[in-house]
Amino acid sequence: MAGRKAVEVYLDLLSQPCRAVQIFLRCTEIPHKVNLVALRKGENQSSDFTKLNPMQKVPVMVDNGFVLTESDAILKYLATKYNAPDHWYPRQPEKRAKVDEYTAWHHTNTRAHAAKVFILEVLLPRMTGQPTEQTRVQNALVDLNGTLDKLEDMFLKRQPFLCGDDISLADLLAICEIMQPLGGGRDILQDRPKLLRWKSRVQSALKDSFDEAHTVLYRLRDKSKAKL
Template identity: 75%
Template sequence: MATGRLVEVYLDLLSQPCRAVHILLTCTKIPHRVRTMALRKGEHRTLDFTKLNPMQKVPVMVDDGFVLTESDAILKYLATKYDVPEHWYPRQPERRARVDEYTAWHHTNTRPHAAKVFILEVLLPAQSGSLVDEARLNRALSDLDDTLDKLESMFLRRQPFLCGDDITVADLLAACELTQPLGGGRDVLKERPQLQRWRSRVQSAVGEAFDKAHGVLYALRDRRRARL
Protein backbone atom coordinates (compact mmCIF):
# COMPACT_ATOMS: atom_id res chain seq x y z
CA MET A 1 0.00 0.00 0.00
CA ALA A 2 1.35 3.39 -0.96
CA THR A 3 1.98 5.64 2.00
CA GLY A 4 1.04 9.26 2.54
CA ARG A 5 -2.08 11.18 3.34
CA LEU A 6 -5.54 9.74 3.18
CA VAL A 7 -7.09 9.80 -0.26
CA GLU A 8 -9.90 12.37 -0.17
CA VAL A 9 -12.96 11.81 -2.33
CA TYR A 10 -15.84 14.21 -2.87
CA LEU A 11 -18.97 12.14 -3.38
CA ASP A 12 -22.73 12.32 -3.57
CA LEU A 13 -23.94 8.73 -3.26
CA LEU A 14 -27.04 9.50 -5.30
CA SER A 15 -24.53 9.65 -8.17
CA GLN A 16 -23.83 6.35 -9.87
CA PRO A 17 -20.10 6.97 -10.58
CA CYS A 18 -19.61 8.17 -7.00
CA ARG A 19 -20.97 4.87 -5.73
CA ALA A 20 -18.56 2.93 -7.93
CA VAL A 21 -15.62 4.85 -6.45
CA HIS A 22 -16.99 4.38 -2.92
CA ILE A 23 -17.34 0.61 -3.41
CA LEU A 24 -13.80 0.22 -4.72
CA LEU A 25 -12.33 2.21 -1.83
CA THR A 26 -14.35 0.23 0.71
CA CYS A 27 -13.59 -3.19 -0.78
CA THR A 28 -9.88 -2.60 -1.18
CA LYS A 29 -9.47 -0.82 2.16
CA ILE A 30 -7.51 2.04 0.62
CA PRO A 31 -7.23 4.62 3.43
CA HIS A 32 -9.57 7.44 2.48
CA ARG A 33 -11.81 10.21 3.70
CA VAL A 34 -15.18 10.92 2.13
CA ARG A 35 -16.23 14.54 1.70
CA THR A 36 -19.98 14.29 1.25
CA MET A 37 -21.46 16.59 -1.37
CA ALA A 38 -25.19 17.27 -1.76
CA LEU A 39 -25.75 18.12 -5.42
CA ARG A 40 -29.43 18.82 -4.77
CA LYS A 41 -28.32 21.63 -2.42
CA GLY A 42 -25.93 23.07 -4.97
CA GLU A 43 -22.82 22.29 -2.94
CA HIS A 44 -20.95 21.52 -6.17
CA ARG A 45 -21.40 25.14 -7.24
CA THR A 46 -19.62 26.73 -4.30
CA LEU A 47 -16.50 28.81 -4.95
CA ASP A 48 -14.22 26.43 -3.06
CA PHE A 49 -15.42 23.35 -4.91
CA THR A 50 -15.30 25.14 -8.27
CA LYS A 51 -11.64 25.93 -7.62
CA LEU A 52 -11.09 22.22 -7.06
CA ASN A 53 -13.10 21.15 -10.10
CA PRO A 54 -14.16 23.89 -12.52
CA MET A 55 -16.59 21.41 -14.13
CA GLN A 56 -18.56 21.42 -10.85
CA LYS A 57 -19.10 17.66 -10.92
CA VAL A 58 -18.44 14.69 -8.67
CA PRO A 59 -16.64 12.45 -8.01
CA VAL A 60 -13.41 14.26 -7.37
CA MET A 61 -10.33 12.63 -5.85
CA VAL A 62 -7.43 14.39 -4.15
CA ASP A 63 -4.39 12.20 -3.44
CA ASP A 64 -1.59 14.13 -1.75
CA GLY A 65 -2.34 17.21 -3.86
CA PHE A 66 -3.05 15.33 -7.08
CA VAL A 67 -6.60 16.12 -8.25
CA LEU A 68 -8.56 13.83 -10.58
CA THR A 69 -12.10 14.50 -11.73
CA GLU A 70 -13.49 11.62 -13.81
CA SER A 71 -14.79 8.38 -12.27
CA ASP A 72 -13.22 6.10 -14.89
CA ALA A 73 -9.82 7.74 -14.39
CA ILE A 74 -10.19 7.73 -10.60
CA LEU A 75 -11.02 4.02 -10.47
CA LYS A 76 -8.11 3.06 -12.70
CA TYR A 77 -5.69 5.37 -10.87
CA LEU A 78 -6.59 3.88 -7.49
CA ALA A 79 -6.34 0.32 -8.79
CA THR A 80 -2.96 1.09 -10.39
CA LYS A 81 -1.33 3.09 -7.60
CA TYR A 82 -2.46 1.16 -4.56
CA ASP A 83 -1.72 -2.42 -3.60
CA VAL A 84 -5.11 -3.91 -4.47
CA PRO A 85 -5.93 -7.28 -6.05
CA GLU A 86 -4.91 -7.19 -9.69
CA HIS A 87 -8.29 -8.35 -10.98
CA TRP A 88 -9.75 -4.87 -10.46
CA TYR A 89 -7.67 -3.48 -13.34
CA PRO A 90 -5.39 -6.20 -14.73
CA ARG A 91 -1.80 -5.49 -15.67
CA GLN A 92 -1.73 -8.02 -18.49
CA PRO A 93 -2.29 -5.94 -21.67
CA GLU A 94 -5.08 -7.97 -23.27
CA ARG A 95 -7.05 -8.27 -20.03
CA ARG A 96 -6.60 -4.58 -19.27
CA ALA A 97 -7.71 -3.71 -22.80
CA ARG A 98 -10.96 -5.60 -22.21
CA VAL A 99 -11.68 -3.36 -19.22
CA ASP A 100 -10.81 -0.27 -21.24
CA GLU A 101 -13.03 -1.51 -24.06
CA TYR A 102 -16.05 -1.72 -21.78
CA THR A 103 -15.44 1.56 -19.95
CA ALA A 104 -15.07 3.43 -23.25
CA TRP A 105 -18.39 1.95 -24.40
CA HIS A 106 -20.05 2.53 -21.04
CA HIS A 107 -20.07 6.31 -21.26
CA THR A 108 -22.13 6.44 -24.44
CA ASN A 109 -24.34 3.43 -23.75
CA THR A 110 -25.00 2.04 -20.26
CA ARG A 111 -24.52 5.34 -18.46
CA PRO A 112 -26.71 7.70 -20.48
CA HIS A 113 -29.46 5.17 -21.17
CA ALA A 114 -29.91 3.95 -17.59
CA ALA A 115 -29.55 7.48 -16.23
CA LYS A 116 -32.20 8.82 -18.60
CA VAL A 117 -34.79 6.39 -17.24
CA PHE A 118 -34.10 7.65 -13.71
CA ILE A 119 -34.12 11.30 -14.81
CA LEU A 120 -37.45 11.00 -16.61
CA GLU A 121 -39.14 8.89 -13.97
CA VAL A 122 -37.78 10.51 -10.80
CA LEU A 123 -35.73 13.69 -11.14
CA LEU A 124 -37.74 15.74 -13.64
CA PRO A 125 -41.15 15.08 -11.99
CA ALA A 126 -39.64 15.90 -8.57
CA GLN A 127 -38.11 19.15 -9.82
CA SER A 128 -41.05 20.35 -11.90
CA GLY A 129 -44.03 18.81 -10.12
CA SER A 130 -45.24 17.45 -13.45
CA LEU A 131 -46.30 13.95 -14.38
CA VAL A 132 -43.91 11.49 -16.01
CA ASP A 133 -43.72 11.95 -19.78
CA GLU A 134 -44.67 8.40 -20.69
CA ALA A 135 -43.77 8.72 -24.36
CA ARG A 136 -40.22 9.89 -23.59
CA LEU A 137 -39.87 7.28 -20.86
CA ASN A 138 -40.88 4.49 -23.22
CA ARG A 139 -38.30 5.63 -25.77
CA ALA A 140 -35.65 5.72 -23.05
CA LEU A 141 -36.59 2.21 -21.93
CA SER A 142 -36.33 1.01 -25.53
CA ASP A 143 -32.84 2.52 -25.85
CA LEU A 144 -31.85 0.89 -22.58
CA ASP A 145 -33.16 -2.48 -23.79
CA ASP A 146 -30.82 -2.27 -26.78
CA THR A 147 -27.93 -1.62 -24.40
CA LEU A 148 -28.92 -4.54 -22.17
CA ASP A 149 -29.03 -6.80 -25.25
CA LYS A 150 -25.44 -5.85 -26.04
CA LEU A 151 -24.30 -6.33 -22.47
CA GLU A 152 -25.58 -9.89 -22.67
CA SER A 153 -24.45 -10.75 -26.19
CA MET A 154 -21.13 -8.89 -26.40
CA PHE A 155 -19.73 -8.48 -22.91
CA LEU A 156 -21.12 -11.29 -20.79
CA ARG A 157 -21.53 -14.00 -23.37
CA ARG A 158 -20.23 -17.11 -21.56
CA GLN A 159 -18.17 -15.36 -18.89
CA PRO A 160 -19.34 -14.48 -15.37
CA PHE A 161 -18.25 -10.81 -15.40
CA LEU A 162 -18.18 -8.15 -18.10
CA CYS A 163 -14.47 -8.49 -18.83
CA GLY A 164 -13.65 -12.06 -17.85
CA ASP A 165 -13.71 -14.48 -14.97
CA ASP A 166 -13.35 -11.96 -12.14
CA ILE A 167 -14.82 -8.62 -11.15
CA THR A 168 -13.20 -5.42 -12.45
CA VAL A 169 -13.85 -1.70 -12.20
CA ALA A 170 -16.01 -2.12 -15.33
CA ASP A 171 -18.50 -4.20 -13.37
CA LEU A 172 -18.70 -1.54 -10.66
CA LEU A 173 -19.51 1.20 -13.16
CA ALA A 174 -22.14 -0.90 -14.90
CA ALA A 175 -23.78 -2.28 -11.77
CA CYS A 176 -24.13 1.16 -10.19
CA GLU A 177 -25.71 2.56 -13.37
CA LEU A 178 -28.17 -0.29 -13.77
CA THR A 179 -29.20 -0.03 -10.11
CA GLN A 180 -30.03 3.68 -10.45
CA PRO A 181 -33.62 3.19 -11.77
CA LEU A 182 -34.41 1.36 -8.51
CA GLY A 183 -34.61 4.83 -7.01
CA GLY A 184 -37.91 5.11 -8.85
CA GLY A 185 -38.93 1.55 -8.00
CA ARG A 186 -37.98 0.16 -11.41
CA ASP A 187 -35.76 -2.91 -11.71
CA VAL A 188 -34.55 -2.75 -15.30
CA LEU A 189 -33.08 -6.26 -15.01
CA LYS A 190 -36.35 -7.84 -13.85
CA GLU A 191 -36.87 -9.71 -17.12
CA ARG A 192 -33.16 -10.35 -17.69
CA PRO A 193 -32.07 -13.51 -15.83
CA GLN A 194 -28.56 -13.47 -17.29
CA LEU A 195 -27.98 -9.93 -16.10
CA GLN A 196 -29.65 -10.66 -12.78
CA ARG A 197 -27.13 -13.45 -12.19
CA TRP A 198 -24.31 -11.11 -13.14
CA ARG A 199 -25.59 -8.46 -10.71
CA SER A 200 -25.77 -11.07 -7.95
CA ARG A 201 -22.18 -12.07 -8.65
CA VAL A 202 -21.08 -8.43 -8.44
CA GLN A 203 -22.91 -7.95 -5.15
CA SER A 204 -21.44 -11.15 -3.73
CA ALA A 205 -17.94 -10.12 -4.81
CA VAL A 206 -18.08 -6.76 -3.02
CA GLY A 207 -20.21 -7.82 -0.05
CA GLU A 208 -21.76 -5.19 2.21
CA ALA A 209 -19.94 -2.41 0.34
CA PHE A 210 -22.64 -2.56 -2.35
CA ASP A 211 -25.59 -1.94 -0.04
CA LYS A 212 -23.62 0.60 1.98
CA ALA A 213 -22.97 2.67 -1.13
CA HIS A 214 -26.59 2.33 -2.31
CA GLY A 215 -28.24 3.15 1.02
CA VAL A 216 -29.22 6.66 -0.09
CA LEU A 217 -30.77 5.32 -3.30
CA TYR A 218 -32.70 2.59 -1.44
CA ALA A 219 -34.02 5.23 0.97
CA LEU A 220 -35.25 7.29 -1.97
CA ARG A 221 -37.05 4.23 -3.35
CA ASP A 222 -38.67 3.50 0.01
CA ARG A 223 -39.88 7.10 0.42
CA ARG A 224 -41.48 7.00 -3.01
CA ARG A 225 -43.19 3.70 -2.21
CA ALA A 226 -44.55 5.12 1.04
CA ARG A 227 -46.17 8.00 -0.86
CA LEU A 228 -47.97 5.70 -3.31
Protein backbone atom coordinates in the same frame (compact mmCIF):
# COMPACT_ATOMS: atom_id res chain seq x y z
CA MET B 1 2.32 4.31 2.55
CA ALA B 2 3.84 5.81 5.70
CA GLY B 3 3.78 9.59 5.71
CA ARG B 4 1.08 9.78 3.06
CA LYS B 5 -2.28 11.36 3.69
CA ALA B 6 -5.42 9.32 3.19
CA VAL B 7 -6.97 9.73 -0.24
CA GLU B 8 -9.77 12.30 -0.08
CA VAL B 9 -12.84 11.89 -2.26
CA TYR B 10 -15.77 14.25 -2.74
CA LEU B 11 -18.98 12.31 -3.35
CA ASP B 12 -22.75 12.49 -3.54
CA LEU B 13 -24.00 8.92 -3.15
CA LEU B 14 -27.07 9.54 -5.28
CA SER B 15 -24.52 9.75 -8.10
CA GLN B 16 -23.77 6.41 -9.75
CA PRO B 17 -20.03 7.06 -10.40
CA CYS B 18 -19.59 8.31 -6.83
CA ARG B 19 -20.98 5.04 -5.52
CA ALA B 20 -18.52 3.13 -7.69
CA VAL B 21 -15.60 5.09 -6.24
CA GLN B 22 -16.73 4.56 -2.64
CA ILE B 23 -17.31 0.84 -3.17
CA PHE B 24 -13.87 0.43 -4.74
CA LEU B 25 -12.14 2.25 -1.87
CA ARG B 26 -13.96 0.11 0.70
CA CYS B 27 -13.28 -3.16 -1.12
CA THR B 28 -9.57 -2.47 -1.59
CA GLU B 29 -9.15 -0.95 1.90
CA ILE B 30 -7.24 2.02 0.51
CA PRO B 31 -7.05 4.58 3.36
CA HIS B 32 -9.49 7.32 2.47
CA LYS B 33 -11.71 10.13 3.71
CA VAL B 34 -15.14 10.79 2.19
CA ASN B 35 -16.37 14.38 1.91
CA LEU B 36 -20.07 14.45 1.05
CA VAL B 37 -21.19 17.07 -1.48
CA ALA B 38 -24.99 17.45 -1.70
CA LEU B 39 -25.76 18.27 -5.33
CA ARG B 40 -29.42 18.89 -4.50
CA LYS B 41 -28.32 21.72 -2.17
CA GLY B 42 -25.94 23.20 -4.74
CA GLU B 43 -22.86 22.48 -2.65
CA ASN B 44 -20.98 21.63 -5.83
CA GLN B 45 -21.38 25.28 -6.87
CA SER B 46 -19.61 26.72 -3.83
CA SER B 47 -16.45 28.72 -4.44
CA ASP B 48 -14.27 26.22 -2.57
CA PHE B 49 -15.56 23.25 -4.54
CA THR B 50 -15.33 25.15 -7.83
CA LYS B 51 -11.64 25.81 -7.14
CA LEU B 52 -11.20 22.06 -6.72
CA ASN B 53 -13.22 21.16 -9.82
CA PRO B 54 -14.22 24.04 -12.14
CA MET B 55 -16.71 21.65 -13.82
CA GLN B 56 -18.60 21.55 -10.49
CA LYS B 57 -19.12 17.80 -10.76
CA VAL B 58 -18.51 14.80 -8.52
CA PRO B 59 -16.62 12.61 -7.91
CA VAL B 60 -13.34 14.37 -7.25
CA MET B 61 -10.25 12.75 -5.77
CA VAL B 62 -7.34 14.44 -4.01
CA ASP B 63 -4.32 12.22 -3.39
CA ASN B 64 -1.46 13.97 -1.60
CA GLY B 65 -2.23 17.17 -3.52
CA PHE B 66 -2.93 15.46 -6.86
CA VAL B 67 -6.45 16.32 -8.00
CA LEU B 68 -8.36 14.10 -10.42
CA THR B 69 -11.91 14.21 -11.75
CA GLU B 70 -13.96 11.65 -13.75
CA SER B 71 -14.78 8.31 -12.13
CA ASP B 72 -13.17 6.20 -14.86
CA ALA B 73 -9.84 8.00 -14.47
CA ILE B 74 -10.08 7.98 -10.66
CA LEU B 75 -10.75 4.24 -10.45
CA LYS B 76 -7.96 3.31 -12.86
CA TYR B 77 -5.53 5.64 -11.07
CA LEU B 78 -6.36 4.18 -7.65
CA ALA B 79 -6.12 0.60 -8.91
CA THR B 80 -2.70 1.29 -10.43
CA LYS B 81 -1.24 3.58 -7.76
CA TYR B 82 -2.30 1.48 -4.80
CA ASN B 83 -1.57 -1.90 -6.36
CA ALA B 84 -5.14 -3.16 -6.06
CA PRO B 85 -5.75 -6.88 -6.67
CA ASP B 86 -5.09 -7.50 -10.34
CA HIS B 87 -8.62 -8.54 -11.26
CA TRP B 88 -9.87 -4.96 -10.85
CA TYR B 89 -7.69 -3.52 -13.63
CA PRO B 90 -5.39 -6.25 -14.96
CA ARG B 91 -1.79 -5.51 -15.82
CA GLN B 92 -1.76 -8.03 -18.67
CA PRO B 93 -2.34 -5.90 -21.81
CA GLU B 94 -5.12 -7.95 -23.43
CA LYS B 95 -7.09 -8.29 -20.19
CA ARG B 96 -6.66 -4.59 -19.41
CA ALA B 97 -7.77 -3.69 -22.92
CA LYS B 98 -11.03 -5.61 -22.42
CA VAL B 99 -11.78 -3.48 -19.33
CA ASP B 100 -10.90 -0.35 -21.30
CA GLU B 101 -13.13 -1.51 -24.13
CA TYR B 102 -16.11 -1.72 -21.80
CA THR B 103 -15.44 1.56 -19.97
CA ALA B 104 -15.09 3.42 -23.30
CA TRP B 105 -18.49 2.02 -24.38
CA HIS B 106 -20.07 2.52 -20.95
CA HIS B 107 -20.38 6.31 -21.01
CA THR B 108 -22.69 6.58 -24.02
CA ASN B 109 -24.55 3.34 -23.38
CA THR B 110 -25.07 1.87 -19.88
CA ARG B 111 -24.52 5.21 -18.17
CA ALA B 112 -26.46 7.39 -20.58
CA HIS B 113 -29.47 5.11 -20.98
CA ALA B 114 -29.99 4.00 -17.36
CA ALA B 115 -29.49 7.57 -16.13
CA LYS B 116 -32.04 8.91 -18.61
CA VAL B 117 -34.78 6.65 -17.22
CA PHE B 118 -34.00 7.87 -13.69
CA ILE B 119 -33.95 11.52 -14.81
CA LEU B 120 -37.31 11.21 -16.56
CA GLU B 121 -39.04 9.24 -13.80
CA VAL B 122 -37.53 10.87 -10.71
CA LEU B 123 -35.51 14.04 -11.18
CA LEU B 124 -37.55 15.99 -13.74
CA PRO B 125 -40.92 15.50 -11.98
CA ARG B 126 -39.34 16.62 -8.69
CA MET B 127 -37.68 19.66 -10.26
CA THR B 128 -40.62 20.80 -12.37
CA GLY B 129 -43.61 19.57 -10.39
CA GLN B 130 -44.94 18.11 -13.64
CA PRO B 131 -46.04 14.47 -14.09
CA THR B 132 -43.76 11.94 -15.71
CA GLU B 133 -43.90 12.01 -19.52
CA GLN B 134 -44.69 8.36 -20.22
CA THR B 135 -43.91 8.54 -23.95
CA ARG B 136 -40.40 9.80 -23.25
CA VAL B 137 -39.93 7.12 -20.59
CA GLN B 138 -40.99 4.36 -23.00
CA ASN B 139 -38.56 5.66 -25.65
CA ALA B 140 -35.78 5.76 -23.06
CA LEU B 141 -36.60 2.18 -22.03
CA VAL B 142 -36.26 1.03 -25.64
CA ASP B 143 -32.73 2.48 -25.73
CA LEU B 144 -31.92 0.98 -22.35
CA ASN B 145 -33.14 -2.46 -23.39
CA GLY B 146 -30.84 -2.32 -26.40
CA THR B 147 -27.95 -1.65 -24.05
CA LEU B 148 -28.97 -4.51 -21.73
CA ASP B 149 -29.06 -6.82 -24.77
CA LYS B 150 -25.47 -5.84 -25.57
CA LEU B 151 -24.38 -6.46 -21.97
CA GLU B 152 -25.79 -9.97 -22.21
CA ASP B 153 -24.77 -10.91 -25.73
CA MET B 154 -21.50 -9.04 -26.27
CA PHE B 155 -19.90 -8.60 -22.86
CA LEU B 156 -21.20 -11.41 -20.64
CA LYS B 157 -21.53 -14.07 -23.34
CA ARG B 158 -20.79 -17.27 -21.39
CA GLN B 159 -18.47 -15.72 -18.80
CA PRO B 160 -19.45 -14.79 -15.23
CA PHE B 161 -18.35 -11.13 -15.36
CA LEU B 162 -18.29 -8.49 -18.10
CA CYS B 163 -14.58 -8.87 -18.85
CA GLY B 164 -13.77 -12.41 -17.77
CA ASP B 165 -13.78 -14.78 -14.83
CA ASP B 166 -13.49 -12.21 -12.04
CA ILE B 167 -14.97 -8.86 -11.13
CA SER B 168 -13.35 -5.77 -12.64
CA LEU B 169 -13.87 -2.01 -12.76
CA ALA B 170 -16.21 -2.67 -15.69
CA ASP B 171 -18.66 -4.58 -13.50
CA LEU B 172 -18.44 -1.99 -10.75
CA LEU B 173 -19.25 0.93 -13.05
CA ALA B 174 -22.00 -1.03 -14.78
CA ILE B 175 -23.82 -2.24 -11.67
CA CYS B 176 -23.97 1.26 -10.16
CA GLU B 177 -25.66 2.56 -13.31
CA ILE B 178 -28.05 -0.38 -13.61
CA MET B 179 -29.19 0.20 -10.03
CA GLN B 180 -30.13 3.84 -10.67
CA PRO B 181 -33.68 3.40 -12.09
CA LEU B 182 -34.49 1.62 -8.82
CA GLY B 183 -34.70 5.10 -7.31
CA GLY B 184 -38.00 5.45 -9.14
CA GLY B 185 -39.12 1.95 -8.13
CA ARG B 186 -38.15 0.40 -11.49
CA ASP B 187 -36.15 -2.84 -11.49
CA ILE B 188 -34.82 -3.04 -15.03
CA LEU B 189 -33.46 -6.57 -14.57
CA GLN B 190 -36.61 -8.31 -13.34
CA ASP B 191 -37.17 -10.08 -16.67
CA ARG B 192 -33.50 -10.73 -17.41
CA PRO B 193 -32.32 -13.86 -15.55
CA LYS B 194 -28.83 -13.77 -17.11
CA LEU B 195 -28.19 -10.24 -15.88
CA LEU B 196 -29.80 -11.01 -12.53
CA ARG B 197 -27.32 -13.86 -12.02
CA TRP B 198 -24.50 -11.48 -12.96
CA LYS B 199 -25.82 -8.87 -10.51
CA SER B 200 -25.89 -11.49 -7.77
CA ARG B 201 -22.27 -12.44 -8.46
CA VAL B 202 -21.21 -8.79 -8.43
CA GLN B 203 -23.09 -8.09 -5.22
CA SER B 204 -21.52 -11.14 -3.57
CA ALA B 205 -18.03 -10.00 -4.60
CA LEU B 206 -18.60 -6.47 -3.27
CA LYS B 207 -20.06 -7.69 0.06
CA ASP B 208 -21.35 -5.06 2.49
CA SER B 209 -19.87 -2.14 0.53
CA PHE B 210 -22.59 -2.59 -2.11
CA ASP B 211 -25.57 -2.00 0.17
CA GLU B 212 -23.73 0.69 2.15
CA ALA B 213 -23.18 2.76 -0.99
CA HIS B 214 -26.78 2.28 -2.15
CA THR B 215 -28.50 3.28 1.11
CA VAL B 216 -29.54 6.69 -0.29
CA LEU B 217 -30.95 5.06 -3.44
CA TYR B 218 -32.85 2.48 -1.38
CA ARG B 219 -34.48 5.28 0.63
CA LEU B 220 -35.54 6.97 -2.59
CA ARG B 221 -36.95 3.67 -3.86
CA ASP B 222 -38.96 3.20 -0.65
CA LYS B 223 -40.39 6.72 -0.89
CA SER B 224 -41.35 6.06 -4.50
CA LYS B 225 -43.13 2.83 -3.58
CA ALA B 226 -44.95 4.55 -0.70
CA LYS B 227 -46.54 6.98 -3.18
CA LEU B 228 -48.07 4.19 -5.26
